[in-house]
Amino acid sequence: MEKVVTRFPPSPTGHLHIGGARTALFNWLFARNKKGKFILRIEDTDIQRSSEEMTKSILEAMEWLGLLWDEGPYFQSKRLDIYNHHIDLLVEQGKAYYCKCTKEEVEEMRKRAREKGEKPKYDGRCRELGLGPGPGRVVRFKTPLEGETVFNDLLKGPIAVNNKELDDFVLRREDGMPTYNLAVVVDDATMGITHILRGDDHINNTPKQILLYEALEYPIPQFGHVPMILGPDKKKLSKRHGAKSVLEYRELGYLPEALLNYLVRLGWSYKDQEIFTLDEMIEKFSIERLSNSACVFDPEKLKWVNSQHIKKKSPKELAIILKNYLAKDGFTVKDLGYLEKIVPLLQPRSTTMVEMAEKARFFVKKDQEIEYPKELIDKFLKPDVVTHLKELTNRFERLNNFDQKTLENVVGSYLEQKNIKFKLIAQPIRICITGQTTSPGLFETMEVLGKDRTVNRLKRALSFAEK
RNA sequence: GUCCCCAUCGUCUAGUUCGGCCCAGGACGCCGGCCUCUCACGUCGGUAACAGGGGUUCAAAUCCCCUUGGGGACGCCA
Numbered sequence: 001m002e003k004v005v006t007r008f009p010p011s012p013t014g015h016l017h018i019g020g021a022r023t024a025l026f027n028w029l030f031a032r033n034k035k036g037k038f039i040l041r042i043e044d045t046d047i048q049r050s051s052e053e054m055t056k057s058i059l060e061a062m063e064w065l066g067l068l069w070d071e072g073p074y075f076q077s078k079r080l081d082i083y084n085h086h087i088d089l090l091v092e093q094g095k096a097y098y099c100k101c102t103k104e105e106v107e108e109m110r111k112r113a114r115e116k117g118e119k120p121k122y123d124g125r126c127r128e129l130g131l132g133p134g135p136g137r138v139v140r141f142k143t144p145l146e147g148e149t150v151f152n153d154l155l156k157g158p159i160a161v162n163n164k165e166l167d168d169f170v171l172r173r174e175d176g177m178p179t180y181n182l183a184v185v186v187d188d189a190t191m192g193i194t195h196i197l198r199g200d201d202h203i204n205n206t207p208k209q210i211l212l213y214e215a216l217e218y219p220i221p222q223f224g225h226v227p228m229i230l231g232p233d234k235k236k237l238s239k240r241h242g243a244k245s246v247l248e249y250r251e252l253g254y255l256p257e258a259l260l261n262y263l264v265r266l267g268w269s270y271k272d273q274e275i276f277t278l279d280e281m282i283e284k285f286s287i288e289r290l291s292n293s294a295c296v297f298d299p300e301k302l303k304w305v306n307s308q309h310i311k312k313k314s315p316k317e318l319a320i321i322l323k324n325y326l327a328k329d330g331f332t333v334k335d336l337g338y339l340e341k342i343v344p345l346l347q348p349r350s351t352t353m354v355e356m357a358e359k360a361r362f363f364v365k366k367d368q369e370i371e372y373p374k375e376l377i378d379k380f381l382k383p384d385v386v387t388h389l390k391e392l393t394n395r396f397e398r399l400n401n402f403d404q405k406t407l408e409n410v411v412g413s414y415l416e417q418k419n420i421k422f423k424l425i426a427q428p429i430r431i432c433i434t435g436q437t438t439s440p441g442l443f444e445t446m447e448v449l450g451k452d453r454t455v456n457r458l459k460r461a462l463s464f465a466e467k
Numbered sequence: 468g469u470c471c472c473c474a475u476c477g478u479c480u481a482g483u484u485c486g487g488c489c490c491a492g493g494a495c496g497c498c499g500g501c502c503u504c505u506c507a508c509g510u511c512g513g514u515a516a517c518a519g520g521g522g523u524u525c526a527a528a529u530c531c532c533c534u535u536g537g538g539g540a541c542g543c544c545a
Contacts, residue, residue: 013545043545046545049544110541114469114541118468121541138543156472156473167541170542171543177543179542181545201539225472227472227538228538230537230538265494269480291479291480293472293537294539295480298478300495305495348508349506349507350507423504427504438507439506
């Protein structure tokens, strides 16, 4: 069987956003699943709007996501000769022609067509004029006047479009640059793309492109049009909806595999499974299980998926990631081993890495940097409590083992001895060692902090209470 | 306006290929219980849908048609 070759062709006119990432993911997954090839191609024929900065941003996002390509990135702006060659060929063969109409004239045609209740189209007035090249002239494709163009969509089944619906679209612009439809076809054909998975807003382009494949006598690839992602108002997802770029999600503390997991489930399913590792996604992905209706992006579920992946990931890996997020907040931690001990306590409590970094602060702060708001001291460190905590601190100080079990025993026997409830001293201790009212379990927190920090912080907090 | 695509809980979806196992299952969210040193996690339970109308059939969420609704495309953007 023929080897599968897929591609992702972003245009560098903006950052890689959620929709694009999902399209890339589907193509990547399909290629990996079929042991095929995945190509990255930058569609920068619109020189006005394309920028190198966006190209860099897109590549960075792809790399961060782990959607690595086997070939490329190719740049359309570096392949102009190839496009021109194809366009000239079409003109020579009478399959395309030069058109002298101005943009204004074409606009007028469309306006009139619309007024007549027809589809706005170029009317083909230069079609048989036999014009040659010249300033201000474009090259248009001679779209068949009759018949229909049919293709079998991988998701939607047979789609037929009457050629009358199409007009003689532009292949080469006034400035000599090829248009999208020409460039994609030439690229996909010459790069040997076998399967094209893209948003279903491209369905209308497909017949035009098929006509070009036929005119150029290239084999036609398989097309699969995946439903679009909609905003909460069910309109096409856009910046207005707060549609964020992939890189923004990184800033917000999402794990790449979690983003990918959420995205793959948006329009694809595998029975009742919600959480997938990358390998599972590759193994289980199939075009047949893609859905064919548009879906709404749900940030709440993304959060949940992220929290699930945070729970799943090894503390060792998370420690490295956490270190970077802490650094962004100005906390430089050199001891990865310490972070690795902190992480397991924070995993069940963090939805994002940003959240984890926030919760990790009191662990990594120096003892003297812990702040104790007056209200907390007044509320929790009443004189009788202070007496208990002082005694407990003494007992802690004498310990050789500072593990959870030992601490539990020490505190347990103290409670029994004094006949008091744990509730009486739990929050006060927490305040002393963390400076806050919420934290992971007390004993595990103390163990991770270690004896020195725990005792120092207790003493320091108690000294504030006595003032 | 014209053409194209789509249609199961608020949202993501299973079920539709080969109609019966579905008075529709899972997940997010939300509500309540349990767990509990705080916050979470976890766990148990609840909430909520086959857009409407016609057919076909012994039997339809599943097949057909219509209506309605939603989305998309109509660029010398991609």
